[in-house]
Amino acid sequence: MTNPSAAPDASPPLHTAAPAVALRDRNIALVSAVLLLIGMPVGWLPGSTGDVIGMTVAILIDLAVLAGLVVWLVPRERAIGGARASRSALILGIAAVIVGAAFWTGLPFGPGAAAIALGLSQRQSPGGERRGMATGGVVLGAIAVVASFVLLLIG
16 A cells, blocks of 8 residues: 555655665674774874874764764665665775875775675665676775775784
């Protein structure tokens, strides 16, 4: 039974994503946050605790960016779907790699995790539009997250 008062071209609500996809997004964000929380103290405090406040502020900003992208942007782009979502995954991956030049800030973790989450969902979507762009987003996001973590560890 349909709702006669609903507009025929109304978009579906954002919370209609499959639970498995939301769980995967949460796990990607959690792994990225854990890598951030492990790597930042190692990279910022080698041998001294001189800049604890700066590191704490940077971590809080990074976690806010990560949460904002994964909780707000990724579901909206996924709901739109198609070529736009695949393009957004690729743009997030490119942004994560570019921001990776400042790896010590931890900023690559947010766009990288969002690129991975959005790219994986677009690769598995039934339409499968622009799978190459989605794959590129996943690869670039993963490279940015892993490279930033390794660079934080080795300093």
